[in-house]
Amino acid sequence: NAGVTQTPKFRILKIGQSMTLQCAQDMNHNYMYWYRQDPGMGLKLIYYSVGAGITDKGEVPNGYNVSRSTTEDFPLRLELAAPSQTSVYFCASSSRGGLNTEAFFGQGTRLTVV
Amino acid sequence: AQSVTQPDIHITVSEGASLELRCNYSYGATPYLFWYVQSPGQGLQLLLKYFSGDTLVQGIKGFEAEFKRSQSSFNLRKPSVHWSDAAEYFCAVLYNNNDMRFGAGTRLTVKP
Numbered sequence: 610n611a612g613v614t615q616t617p618k619f620r621i622l623k624i625g626q627s628m629t630l631q632c633a634q635d636m637n638h639n640y641m642y643w644y645r646q647d648p649g650m651g652l653k654l655i656y657y658s659v660g661a662g663i664t665d666k667g668e669v670p671n672g673y674n675v676s677r678s679t680t681e682d683f684p685l686r687l688e689l690a691a692p693s694q695t696s697v698y699f700c701a702s703s704s705r706g707g708l709n710t711e712a713f714f715g716q717g718t719r720l721t722v723v
Numbered sequence: 724a725q726s727v728t729q730p731d732i733h734i735t736v737s738e739g740a741s742l743e744l745r746c747n748y749s750y751g752a753t754p755y756l757f758w759y760v761q762s763p764g765q766g767l768q769l770l771l772k773y774f775s776g777d778t779l780v781q782g783i784k785g786f787e788a789e790f791k792r793s794q795s796s797f798n799l800r801k802p803s804v805h806w807s808d809a810a811e812y813f814c815a816v817l818y819n820n821n822d823m824r825f826g827a828g829t830r831l832t833v834k835p
Contacts, residue, residue, distance in 0.1 A: 613766070640821065649732070651813060651825035652767075659821065667822065699766055712823070714766030 611635050615700050615715035622690040622722045630685040630718050632700030640703045641683040642667075642712070643675065645696040652699065658683055690722045727816050729826035736804050737834045744799040744829050746814030755817035756797040758788055761828075762810045770812075773797065784808070809833045 616631045634641065639660045644652040654667030658677040672694060674686040683702075687694060697719050701712045728747045736742050748754055755774050759767040771782025778790040788799045797814060814826040 642821070649827050651727070651827045653825075654822060657821045665821070668824075701766075711769045711772075712767075714768070716764065716766050 613700055613702055613713050613715035615698075615718050617718060618716065619719045620721070622687075622720065624690060624692065624722060626690050627686070627688050628690065628720075630687075630698055630700075630720070632683045632685065632715060633681050634683075634700075634702040634713070635681065636702060636704070636713065637680060638702035638704050638713075639680065641677065642701045642703075643673070643683070643685045644699045644701065645669065646699060646717070647696050655685065655698075687720075692722050694720065695722045696720060727814055727824050727826040729812075729814055729829050731829045732827070733830045733832065735832040735834060738806050739803050742799075742801045742804045742808070742831070744812050744814075744831070746797045746799065746826060747795050748797065748814075748816045749795065750816055750818070754797075756788075756790060757815040757817070757823070758782065758786070758797075758799045759813045759815060759825075760784075760810050761813065767813060770799070804831075804833055806833045806835065 613634045642657045643655040646652045653669045656675040658664045661680050664675050697717045699717050700715045703710050703712045726749045730745050757772045758770040761767045770786050771780050773780045773790045781787050786801050811828045811830045813828045815823050817823050
């Protein structure tokens, strides 16, 4: 009963490096989301996807890219890491109707850019 | 501007005491409102949600919340707090099907 799985759990990047945060769900959910959580700021939506092949920007998309080639996977790509991208990243998924149904969250990836 | 405000950054209560966490929102239409809980090192878990109807909604783990349109509030309550309730609590408003805005969170500490 895996739910939403994020890898890695922790990562330290140097400025200018790139990396991909992985997210996979086994609930056959169409909707998937990436959020970042900064201290004292709550969660902010980076990108979301309503199905394979369809993605769209959220509130804070700059510096990130996503793809959705399968229903299960929704990777988040950082091309040129910057200190401002130090944060905790959460992936979430939901079934029909988007976020007005229950969203299931992964355990998060803590990223530090130095 | 659309926003969610949780006025209390940190609250400490004794085990067995009652709890109220405050949430205020700014939104022009009838809001869809949520409370999520985040235990240390974990993702967020849905406690309860309000879409319409009865303004007092029941959730999991003995939590309830009351929607007050006149005060633009959706406060979370629990009559008797358990040590396992120590966590961070987030209020959220759904602005469209795919855009949920979260408050900054309230961290709850439970004293023995």
